[in-house]
Amino acid sequence: MGDAALAKSLLLALPLAFLAARALPARVPWIARALLGAAAGWAVAFVVALVVPPGQMAYLVSFAIVGSIYAVLALGLNVQWGYTGLFNIGIAAFFAIGAFTSALVTTSMPTGAAAAFSQQAFGLGAPFLAGVVAAGVAAGVLALLVGGPTLRLREDYLAIATIGIAELVRLVFQNERWLANGPQPLRGIPQPLACLVRDPGCGWLPPPLAALFDPLAPRDYPYVYLAIATLFVIVVYLVLERAIRSPWGRVLRAVREDEAAAAMAGKDVARVRLQAFVVGAVIMGLGGALYAHYMIAIDYTHFDALYATFLVWVMLMLGGSGNNRGAILGAFALWGVWTGAAFLVDLARPVLAAISSDLPARGPYLRLLFIALLMLFILLYRPKGLIGEERFVSRDSQGRDG
Amino acid sequence: MARVLARRAGGPRPSARLRRAIGSRTALVALLALVLVGLWWLAGAQGVTGQRLLSLAVRGVMLGGILALGAIGLTLIFGVLRIPNFAHGDLMTWGAYLALFGLTLLPAGQPLAPFSFGAELLLLLVLVMPLVGLTGYLLDRLVFRRLRARRAPSVILAMAALGGAFLLRSVIYLGWGADFRNFYTGRPRPAVELFAGIRVRPDQLFILGLALLLIFLLYLLLERSKMGKAMRATADNADLARISGIDTEGVIRWTWLIGGGLAGAGGVMFALDTQLRPEMGWWLMLPLFSSVILGTIGNAYGALVGALIIGVVWQTSTAFLNPAYGPGVAFAVLILVLLFRPQGIFGRPGGA
Amino acid sequence: MALLTVEGLTTGYGEMEVLRSLTLRVEPGRIVSIIGPNGAGKSTAMKAVFGLLKPWQGSIRFGEREIGGLSPDRIVRLGMCYVPQTDNVFPSLTVEENLEMGAFVLSGSTKERKERVFDLFPRLAERRRQRAGKMSGGERQMVAMGRALMLDPKLLLLDEPSAGLAPLLVDLIFEKVRDINASGVAVLMVEQNARKSLELADHAYVLVGGSNAIDGAGHDLLGDPEVGRLYLGG
Numbered sequence: 001m002g003d004a005a006l007a008k009s010l011l012l013a014l015p016l017a018f019l020a021a022r023a024l025p026a027r028v029p030w031i032a033r034a035l036l037g038a039a040a041g042w043a044v045a046f047v048v049a050l051v052v053p054p055g056q057m058a059y060l061v062s063f064a065i066v067g068s069i070y071a072v073l074a075l076g077l078n079v080q081w082g083y084t085g086l087f088n089i090g091i092a093a094f095f096a097i098g099a100f101t102s103a104l105v106t107t108s109m110p111t112g113a114a115a116a117f118s119q120q121a122f123g124l125g126a127p128f129l130a131g132v133v134a135a136g137v138a139a140g141v142l143a144l145l146v147g148g149p150t151l152r153l154r155e156d157y158l159a160i161a162t163i164g165i166a167e168l169v170r171l172v173f174q175n176e177r178w179l180a181n182g183p184q185p186l187r188g189i190p191q192p193l194a195c196l197v198r199d200p201g202c203g204w205l206p207p208p209l210a211a212l213f214d215p216l217a218p219r220d221y222p223y224v225y226l227a228i229a230t231l232f233v234i235v236v237y238l239v240l241e242r243a244i245r246s247p248w249g250r251v252l253r254a255v256r257e258d259e260a261a262a263a264m265a266g267k268d269v270a271r272v273r274l275q276a277f278v279v280g281a282v283i284m285g286l287g288g289a290l291y292a293h294y295m296i297a298i299d300y301t302h303f304d305a306l307y308a309t310f311l312v313w314v315m316l317m318l319g320g321s322g323n324n325r326g327a328i329l330g331a332f333a334l335w336g337v338w339t340g341a342a343f344l345v346d347l348a349r350p351v352l353a354a355i356s357s358d359l360p361a362r363g364p365y366l367r368l369l370f371i372a373l374l375m376l377f378i379l380l381y382r383p384k385g386l387i388g389e390e391r392f393v394s395r396d397s398q399g400r401d402g
Numbered sequence: 403m404a405r406v407l408a409r410r411a412g413g414p415r416p417s418a419r420l421r422r423a424i425g426s427r428t429a430l431v432a433l434l435a436l437v438l439v440g441l442w443w444l445a446g447a448q449g450v451t452g453q454r455l456l457s458l459a460v461r462g463v464m465l466g467g468i469l470a471l472g473a474i475g476l477t478l479i480f481g482v483l484r485i486p487n488f489a490h491g492d493l494m495t496w497g498a499y500l501a502l503f504g505l506t507l508l509p510a511g512q513p514l515a516p517f518s519f520g521a522e523l524l525l526l527l528v529l530v531m532p533l534v535g536l537t538g539y540l541l542d543r544l545v546f547r548r549l550r551a552r553r554a555p556s557v558i559l560a561m562a563a564l565g566g567a568f569l570l571r572s573v574i575y576l577g578w579g580a581d582f583r584n585f586y587t588g589r590p591r592p593a594v595e596l597f598a599g600i601r602v603r604p605d606q607l608f609i610l611g612l613a614l615l616l617i618f619l620l621y622l623l624l625e626r627s628k629m630g631k632a633m634r635a636t637a638d639n640a641d642l643a644r645i646s647g648i649d650t651e652g653v654i655r656w657t658w659l660i661g662g663g664l665a666g667a668g669g670v671m672f673a674l675d676t677q678l679r680p681e682m683g684w685w686l687m688l689p690l691f692s693s694v695i696l697g698t699i700g701n702a703y704g705a706l707v708g709a710l711i712i713g714v715v716w717q718t719s720t721a722f723l724n725p726a727y728g729p730g731v732a733f734a735v736l737i738l739v740l741l742f743r744p745q746g747i748f749g750r751p752g753g754a
Numbered sequence: 755m756a757l758l759t760v761e762g763l764t765t766g767y768g769e770m771e772v773l774r775s776l777t778l779r780v781e782p783g784r785i786v787s788i789i790g791p792n793g794a795g796k797s798t799a800m801k802a803v804f805g806l807l808k809p810w811q812g813s814i815r816f817g818e819r820e821i822g823g824l825s826p827d828r829i830v831r832l833g834m835c836y837v838p839q840t841d842n843v844f845p846s847l848t849v850e851e852n853l854e855m856g857a858f859v860l861s862g863s864t865k866e867r868k869e870r871v872f873d874l875f876p877r878l879a880e881r882r883r884q885r886a887g888k889m890s891g892g893e894r895q896m897v898a899m900g901r902a903l904m905l906d907p908k909l910l911l912l913d914e915p916s917a918g919l920a921p922l923l924v925d926l927i928f929e930k931v932r933d934i935n936a937s938g939v940a941v942l943m944v945e946q947n948a949r950k951s952l953e954l955a956d957h958a959y960v961l962v963g964g965s966n967a968i969d970g971a972g973h974d975l976l977g978d979p980e981v982g983r984l985y986l987g988g
Contacts, residue, residue, distance in 0.1 A: 087557040089488070089564060149737060153744045156486040156556050160691045161740070163488075164733035167688055175724050305684065310568055313561070362576050369572035375565040379558065380548055628858070631847065635855045638844040645804065645838070646901060647830035647859040701846075750845075750887070 003215035008057075009046035010212065011223040015064075015230035017041025061222045063339060064332075068229035069290050071331035073312045075236050075324060076283030082321035082389070083244060084276035085256035087155060090146075090162030092308035093169040094139040094281040098288025099298050100173060100180050101138040102131035103189045106293070110188075120186060121179045128192035132289045139285025140278045142169075147277040152270045166305065174300040185297040192228060192293055197221045225294055232290055233328060236283055240324050243279075252276050306368065311338065314375045320385030329386060334371075341367040430743045434711060437735070438718065445721035457600040458717045464606045466713025467613030468675065471668030472686060473693035473705040474620065475661030479538075481637035481700020482657045485546060485559045489538075489566035490665055490690060491683030496570050497534040497666030498673035498682070499578055501526045505585055516604040518589045519674065527612075527670055534666030535659035541566050542658050567684070574680045583678040609671045616667060617706060620660065624702060629656050637700040689716065689732035696739050698746030707747065711735070755817070757782045757909055757940050758803065758834075762812035763822075765802045772798045774964040775812065780909060780957075785931070785941045787951040787972065790961035796944040797839065799961065800913050803942070804836045805829045816909070831859055835902035839913040842898035845887025849878050852886050852897050856904030864904065871900040874933060892923035896930065903934065910934060912943040916950070928954055952976045 021037025028036075052060070073091060080086040109115075109123040124130075142165065150161040173180055180186045195202035197216040205213075216223070243249050254262040255272050263269045292298050302308070311334065319330020345352075345363040352359040378385065423429060445455055476490045487493075504526040511520035545562050593601040624630035629652065636643040636653045644650055672682065693712045697704025712732050719731045739746065758780040766772040772795045780786045788796050801807050803814055805826045814822040821829055826836070835856070844852050853871055857864040872879035875896045881889065886897050895915055902910055915931065916924040928950055935941050945951035952958055955972035960981060968981060975981045 085557070087560060089560075149741050153740060156560055157695070157740060157744065159486060159488075159557065159560050160688075160695070160736070163691075164688050164729075164736060167685070168730045168733055171727055171730050175726050306568065310564070313564070317561075358579065359576070362579055365572050365575035368568060368575065372565050372569035372572055376545055376562060376569070379562050379565065380545065383558075628854070631851050631854060632858060635844040635847055635851075638846050639841055642838065642841060642844065643855070645806070645826045645830070645836050646855050647827045647905070648855060649827070649858065 004220070005046060005049040007213050007216050008049040008220065008223050009042060011227040012045035012049060013038070013042040014227050015041075015234070016044050018230075018234050020044075058222065061226050063335065065222060065226050065229045065294055067332040067335045068226070068233045069287055069294065070312060070315060070335055071233045071328045072236055072287035072290060073284055073308075074315045074319065074327035074331045075233070075240060076280045076287065077312055077316050078280075078321060078324060078327040079240065079252075079276055079283065080280035081316065082323065082327070083249065083252045083256065084273060084280075085155070086151070086273060086277050086280070087159045088162045088277070088280070089159050089305075089309055089313070090164070090166030091284055091312050092303045092305055093146075093162065093166040094142060094284035095288040095291070095308045096166075096169050096173060096300070096303035097142050098135035098139045098285030099292035099303070100186070100288075101285070102135040102289035103186050103292045103298060104180060105134045106131040106190050107186070107188050118181050118184070118187065119177050120181055128190065128293060131293070132286060135285040135289035135292075136282040137285075139288065140282040143278045143281030144274070147274045151273045151277060163305075166303075166309065170300050170303055173303070181299075183299065185299040187297040189292050189296050189298070191221060191225070191296065193224050194218075194221060196224050229290055229294070232286065236286070237324055237328065240283075244324070248275075310375075311371065314371055314378070316385075317375065317378045317383075318385055320387040320389060322389035323385075323387050325390075326385055326387040333386070337374075338367060338371070341370060425743045427743070427747055430739065430747060433738060433742060434715075434735070437738070438715060441715065441718045441721070445718065448722045450721045453599050455718065455721060456598070457602070458721055459714055460596065460600055460602060461606070462714030462717030463710060464602070464610045464675075464713070465717055466710035467610045468668050468671045469686070469689050469693055469713050470617060470706045470709035471613055471664045471671065472690045473697070473709045474617065474702045475664040475668075476690050477694040477697065477700055477702060477705040478633065478637070478657050479661045480694060482633055482640075483542075483546070483550075483559075483654060484556050484640070485563060486556060486691075487661075488560055488563040488687065489541065489570060490563075490661075491685070491687040492567040492570040492574075493534055493538055493662055493665040493683070494669030494672065494686060495574060495678075495680060495683035496537060497530050497669035498678050499574050499680075500530045500533055500666070501670045501673070502578070502583055502585060502678055504529065510586075513586075513589060516594065517608055518586055518591045518603075518605050523585065523670075523674070527667060530670060531663035531666045532659065534669070535662035537570075538662030538665075539655055539658035542654060547654075571680055571684070578678075578680070580680055585674060585678070605674055609675055612667070612671065616664060620664070620702065623660070629653070633657055633660075685729055688729040688736070689713075692732040692736035692739075695736060695744070695746055698748040701746070701748050704746060704748040756780065756815075757817065758942065759815040760799075760803065760812070761815075763799075763802060763809055763814060764811040765798070765807050765809045767798075767807070771810075772964055773802060776961075776964070776966055778959050778966060778969070780940055780942050782908065783935070783938055783940050784956040785935050785943070785954055785972075787955035787958040788942070788944045788961055789948040789951060789958060790967075794961040795964040796961055797913055798964075800836070800911050800942070800944055804834065804911055827859075830905065833905065833908040834911065835905055835907040835909075836911040837895075837898045837902045837913060837915065839917055843886040843889075843894050843901070846885060848883050848885055849889075849897055849900075850882040852901050853904050856901035859905065867904050867906070871903055874903070874930065874937075875900055892919050892926065895919065895923075895927055899930065899934070903939070907939060909940045909942060912941060914944055914946055916945065916947050924950065948981075949976070 017038045017040070020040040021033045024033045024036060049057070073095060077088065077091060080088050104120060104122055105124050105126050106128060107120070107123045108125040109120065110118040146161055146165045150158045174183055176182060196213045197218050197220050201210045201214065251262065251267055251272050255267065255269050259269055295302070315330040315334040316327050318334050319328070320326030342364065345366050349360045349363065352363055442455055472490060472494050476487055479485050479487045501523065505522065508522045511522050513520050545566065546559060549559055549562055591603050591605060593603045596602050624634055632643065632648045632653050633656060635648060636650065669683065672686070689712050693708035694705050696711060697706070697708030712735060715735055716728045716731050719727070723731070756779045760776055760778045763776040764771065764774055776799055788799060790796055798807065802809055805821065805824050809822045813820055816832055816834060819832065821832065844855060847855065850868065853868050854864055857867055872882070877893065878896055878900055881893070886894060889897065899915070912931065915927050919927060924947065931941060931943065932954060943951060952972040952975050958969065958972045958975050959966045960968040960975070968975065970978070
């Protein structure tokens with residue numbers, strides 16, 4: 001038991017260590033922050049892994065994985081909306097194309113009996129990272145195709161075009177059997193680093209390290225995936241924080257604040273907007289890859305406007321657009337509300353049954369009602385979200401004149 | 403924006419003239435005609451008979467009639483209130499389910515032969531239209547009006563409309579579940595021959611007739627009544643409307659009542675022609691917006707023309723394409739319009 | 755008693771102050787002109803008087819009534835109408851419909867009023883069924899003025915009525931302003947064309963940096979060497 005807790009805590013330590021290191025004041029040298037953070041994070045992870053009962057732990061881990069995937073999507077949307085003011089309501093398109101691309105790149109063509117009822121255009125059997133890269137590229141190319149003709153037009157045209165592309169992508173994956181098994185799920189998407197929890201273990205890992213993970217059973221795989229998912233969030237977050245403070249990030253905000261002034265300052269506004277749109281879409285594509293390898297089997301129904309677009313929007317608005325930490329916070333907070341509401345709806349079953357016999361079965365839709373109301377509430381009464389937009393120092397405004 | 407860049411690039415005159423020619427109304431109409439001819443040719447190449455194509459075109463006109471009911475309201479709300487109303491499709495769905503609710507309350511009457519529906523559906527139609535209009539107006543009072551007071555940009559209004567769409571849909575889900583429904587189950591709906599072997603269901607003729615009647619009434623309202631003229635004036639120039647002393651609150655109220663009412667009628671008609679599903683309005687949104695932009699935002703007659711074109715192209719494409727792609731075909735037309743003439747058929751240059 | 759009295763009016767856009775302690779008066783039945791260099795706040799003064807900008811300080815009285823902070827649609831009902839410099843017609847409406855929109859607040863027939871406007875602008879009568887968007891700049895200006903006259907205002911605000919028009923049309927428009935005034939309507943106008951507007955005006959204000967620097971009878975200002983040097987290129 002203790003050995004398993006140790007292995008699990010190693011996997012859980014990453015996000016906690018990152019949070020701890022971030023929490024330390026900036027004047028502490030970064031080496032010290034990293035070490036202290038790692039120590040604190042790991043200590044907390046170890047206690048958590050030891051104390052929390054396995055059933056609840058499994059629930060928490062899967063919650064955190066989905067939360068991380070949504071966090072990646074919200075970060076992508078933040079580049080588009082939060083920093084550049086681009087209204088994309090077709091997140092589902094980039095999410096789906098990322099997921100299916102990664103799935104096609106990493107799975108192998110079905111053979112034997114499976115080939116009779118499962119079709120796909122190709123299956124390269126490539127490693128996970130190749131799938132991730134391909135997902136990002138595919139989403140980026142799609143964004144170029146959509147953004148090219150629409151970004152120079154009225155801003156609401158982009159919204160309509162993104163709705164369109166999301167519907168089109170969904171229709172294609174629903175109807176084209178040859179592409180990714182049509183309406184049936186595309187199965188057998190490989191789990192990265194699954195060898196950590198399997199018996200022969202990962203051959204490439206030094207034996208002492210491999211021995212550390214030995215106590216893990218296959219059902220413990222989500223711990224591994226949580227480490228991967230949180231690593232994704234951290235990397236995307238750090239890269240974006242860097243980018244947003246770079247000259248490029250300043251141009252983005254200049255374009256959002258005052259398009260005409262930015263154009264006058266010699267910025268090719270259309271080009272900058274397209275760049276931001278593509279970068280955001282690439283991140284959404286990465287989120288799609290992350291989703292596919294977690295679900296193992298995906299189909300078009302996973303990418304409907306509610307789950308893949310609407311929730312992400314409410315997440316970003318809840319956390320605070322124009323703020324990467326807000327995007328992450330919003331993703332986890334809203335996912336918490338969404339899953340928590342499921343419990344509430346369960347509890348309310350007797351009440352619902354008393355109103356109408358049909359209602360308990362439809363209870364889950366109460367969550368949709370609640371989220372829609374929440375979105376309108378945020379728009380009307382708290383447009384800044386929980387944290388609000390990050391303020392940048394005046395250096396930025398000087399940079400604009402250049 | 404595009405004009406600013408074009409000026410900065412300082413393109414040579416001939417290329418500017420070429421661009422103007424490509425973006426002209428004639429060019430767009432020719433392009434659309436070309437698309438249609440291309441579709442016919444493709445279908446012909448796959449052995450689809452002329453008769454089939456003709457019935458698809460007739461069917462397309464009927465579908466266009468339904469789409470027009472939605473698109474006209476959408477374009478009015480877009481033009482007068484500057485709201486890209488992403489809840490419009492769901493207002494149509496809402497109308498259909500309200501009618502379904504009414505049918506469960508009313509005693510089922512005899513069908514009015516040769517149609518599949520009884521007089522009660524006509525009564526419900528008259529009741530549902532103002533109800534859907536009021537729903538839209540309520541949404542305006544509770545949400546859009548406050549955002550307008552804050553001078554929120556149009557994307558924020560679009561986002562609020564999206565929230566409204568999901569709000570409506572969640573109510574529909576809660577009330578009726580996610581299953582397919584029909585106004586009348588088990589009633590035969592045979593097709594009759596119209597002419598030259600073209601077969602349509604009587605219901606579809608009724609739908610087209612009703613759409614044309616409603617659009618004619620709207621025409622009278624917009625051209626003859628003071629409020630209708632004020633609506634057009636506000637769509638033209640909202641600031642000038644305000645300083646001319648036009649009652650903008652009244653214009654807003656009537657725009658929602660009319661736009662929502664037409665959407666409600668469109669939803670009932672679409673459901674009568676196919677079936678009821680909570681997502682049907684969401685799927686209709688692409689064809690609706692395509693019609694609106696094709697016919698120029700704010701132009702009610704343009705929306706009608708746009709809807710007819712979209713309806714015919716959509717139906718014709720089913721001759722050789724999976725019918726599920728209908729909204730996708732509408733989207734393809736939209737992309738063509740955005741590429742060549744984003745202000746639509748009836749737009750003024752630089753209008754987009 | 756003055757028809758319009760503006761006293762100590764200070765206002766602007768957002769944080770930016772444009773008008774500082776502006777004071778002006780329009781007597782009934784007179785033509786008053788505001789001239790001044792670009793950016794002096796001439797158009798802003800018109801907008802503030804018409805309720806398109808909220809005054810920060812000072813008072814605006816129309817007759818005896820304080821109208822500072824009143825919305826334009828209320829001010830219209832009191833008998834003051836405004837013709838903006840640009841976008842001053844409804845392009846997809848016909849000439850006749852444009853005029854009808856000017857009388858929206860009235861119930862009942864507007865036929866008589868339309869005929870009066872058509873008498874003033876015979877050229878519009880010929881084109882009453884044409885869409886305003888398809889007309890020339892001068893015709894559009896007439897439609898805009900006609901629309902504003904539909905309510906029989908006591909005071910008409912004109913924001914640069916001659917802007918962008920050919921010289922011949924400028925003369926025509928000024929002539930029409932004189933005709934309108936002759937029918938008893940007081941006119942407050944802002945003009946780039948300082949010489950012409952001073953010739954026309956009973957009284958004129960020279961606006962510099964958001965305040966009124968000089969004022970006097972139109973002809974006096976025409977002869978004033980300083981005004982001449984600054985604004986008349988003389």
